[in-house]
Amino acid sequence: MTPRVALIGAGGHGLSHRRVLSRLRDAGRIEVAGLCDRQPFAPDDAASLDGVPFFTDHTALLAAVRPDVVVICTPPHTHLPIALDALACGADLLLEKPPVMSLDEHRRLTAAVAESGRLCQVGFQALGSAALARLVDAAPAGPIGVFGAWWRPDTYYRRAPWAGRRSVGGRPVFDGALVNPFAHALMQALVVAGPGFRPRHLELEAYRTRDIETDDTTFLRVTAGDGRRITVGVTLASAVFLAGEIRVGGAALEYPTDRLRLPGEETSREVPGRTGLLENLLDHRADPAVPLLAPLARTATFTAVGAAIVGSAPPIEIGSKWLVAHPEGGGSVLPGIDELVRQVATTGELPSELGAGWASRAQLIPL
Ligand SMILES: NC(=O)c1ccc[n+]([C@@H]2O[C@H](COP(=O)([O-])OP(=O)(O)OC[C@H]3O[C@@H](n4cnc5c(N)ncnc54)[C@H](O)[C@@H]3O)[C@@H](O)[C@H]2O)c1
Structure with a gap:
């Protein structure tokens, strides 16, 4: 039927x-x-x-x-x-x-x-991406880094009653940079890490560049019980666009473009195919x-990490002295943030450890 x-x-x-x-x-x-x-x-x-x-x-x-x-x-x-x-x-x-x-x-x-x-x-x-399946099959080993630098104007945070919020009517809601726009990249990274990746604690630096409740510039280091790590740097306040990227053991997968470079390959190529x-x-x-x-069942770790981020201390405001107007108007951007998110993902160090002037020590959140 x-x-x-x-x-x-x-x-x-x-x-x-x-x-x-x-x-x-x-x-x-x-x-x-x-x-x-x-x-x-x-x-x-x-x-x-x-x-x-x-x-x-x-x-x-x-x-x-x-x-x-x-x-x-x-x-x-x-x-x-x-x-x-x-x-x-x-x-x-x-x-x-x-x-x-x-x-x-x-x-x-x-x-x-x-x-x-x-x-x-x-x-x-x-998770319907053929490029992700190819990466998982290749089973590259090593620390995982995730980064992305996008731009969302201030109007983005007026799109819905829950936009820019950490809770609505006393209930948590997921609208931070990593738990909403970059959620797919985080979910893909958790799939690459595999079902044996059991987060033990998070180190979180959550920032906001505008007058919202939630974070728009987010850094996270997730450490699993076996010592493996995923380190993430993402922002919605960048004048320079970097697609989401997951790096592990010499491989790189771009989100959402499905461009893939496997270990030993010099360049990335698009691996087409998405199953709806x-x-x-x-x-x-x-x-x-x-x-x-x-x-x-495959999303339980995402929910655990996302809920810990949303339930953490409120994001720290990055003061206006660090910001400049976006060239096309509509809000502010943080100059150099594209370089920083890449550096965080590739070194495994958070902005406070890398000496970013606006950064504060990470919150340690046991899971
Ligand atoms: N997979 C993706 O890439 C992707 C992209 C965008 C949004 N989303 C998800 O989709 C969901 C909706 O997001 P959105 O941005 O469209 O939100 P939204 O606030 O615009 O809500 C979507 C619609 O639901 C309606 N609605 C609200 N409460 C309802 C209820 N109780 N019963 C029936 N209708 C109700 C609203 O009137 C609205 O038209 C969220 O969970 C969001 O995270 C996923």
């Missing part, structure tokens, strides 16, 4: 899911059973879903259309209750990243998935021998 798929959270990033639903429906792979959003959203020519039943309350959608699969793309702090309701209704889930806000929530969701006998795929689409997470979920439902690419 053709699976009946519903989308909860059809506005915002839900647009990308509407496009996938529309494409898979046109290919005859699914029926679009219903859409839900608290608010009206703009229709899209590339994702015409005219005539699909629309609901403003997810419980009404679940009761009325009884979907086989539910895509959940609502703000992070709303994921758990909606996911529990959808599982209770008998649906498999594609739950946007970050799946939940704490390890306790992760355990509750894991238990509900097991009790219901349903599936939960998490929206870390970078909804397609993968549908394939797994049809044939359990097809592995799920981003099952909930």
